[in-house]
Amino acid sequence: MLYNKIKAEKFFRYFFVKKINSKKKIINKKMTTPKLKIHSIESFGTHDGPGIRMVFFLQGCKFKCLYCHNPDTIPMEGGHEYEIEDLVRRAINMKGYFGEKGGVTVSGGEPLIQSKALIPLFKRLKEEGIHTNIDTNGRVLNEHTKVLLDEYADLVMLDIKHFDEEWHKKLTGMSRDYSFRFAEYRERSQKPMWLRYVLVPGWSDQENFLHALGQHFKDYKTIEKIEIQPYHKLGIHKWETMGWEYQLKGVPENTPEQLAKAEAIFKQYFKQVKVN
Numbered sequence: 001m002l003y004n005k006i007k008a009e010k011f012f013r014y015f016f017v018k019k020i021n022s023k024k025k026i027i028n029k030k031m032t033t034p035k036l037k038i039h040s041i042e043s044f045g046t047h048d049g050p051g052i053r054m055v056f057f058l059q060g061c062k063f064k065c066l067y068c069h070n071p072d073t074i075p076m077e078g079g080h081e082y083e084i085e086d087l088v089r090r091a092i093n094m095k096g097y098f099g100e101k102g103g104v105t106v107s108g109g110e111p112l113i114q115s116k117a118l119i120p121l122f123k124r125l126k127e128e129g130i131h132t133n134i135d136t137n138g139r140v141l142n143e144h145t146k147v148l149l150d151e152y153a154d155l156v157m158l159d160i161k162h163f164d165e166e167w168h169k170k171l172t173g174m175s176r177d178y179s180f181r182f183a184e185y186r187e188r189s190q191k192p193m194w195l196r197y198v199l200v201p202g203w204s205d206q207e208n209f210l211h212a213l214g215q216h217f218k219d220y221k222t223i224e225k226i227e228i229q230p231y232h233k234l235g236i237h238k239w240e241t242m243g244w245e246y247q248l249k250g251v252p253e254n255t256p257e258q259l260a261k262a263e264a265i266f267k268q269y270f271k272q273v274k275v276n
């Protein structure tokens, strides 16, 4: 009898303690706030979307563009983890400087690699009335990205690296299809998008491909403008620091004529064209 009682107590303890522990685990899981891996933060960005912006540069990118001027953002390793609420607090502190147009931009690296953790960040920023913008190469279009695009991203700045598949692969190591599919999805969400295009002499300034790009996107209703980004060599020393060979060493920066020519071509297709 006594033996049976002890057995019953053991049984009771086993199941209840186990149940309590697993409940604790769930609660802890719920209480774990998502974090973002960030390379660096800029408080007064003026080139990453409308107005004055706080820019979070996220760590990691699946492209490896030959001209990347922040190659240290490419590896997934590195960066620092930030709590979402910490980032929201920083943005709130800057709100007075944002004015009507400014806000927060997530850039990188490729921010959408961390799209799941970006949802609570953007949700909180929207609750605080802060404008949100994603600067992306369009590589990641998963279920989390779609939530961001449909519900929380006021603006998307999509980098188009090249119209031609072969040249795109040479420049980035990836297919152009990701970015083009991404553009299609944003178009369906009917929310604002800007295109960005780095003009690399001899690599991405072929007139026929600039026209083809214009033709492809000219009927998109969501594209408010296209920005031409001149090619520059500011990141070369970072490539050397990382022990990577910089393959565009012999490529000169753009002449004003090259920029003007690309601008004139894009003006045939887009409402607004800006050379950054």
Ligand code: SF4
Residues within 6 Å of the ligand: 061, 062, 063, 064, 065, 067, 068, 069, 070, 071, 073, 074, 108, 109, 110, 137
């Ligand atoms: S997409 Fe941007 S961050 Fe990634 S490699 Fe290209 S330039 Fe660098």
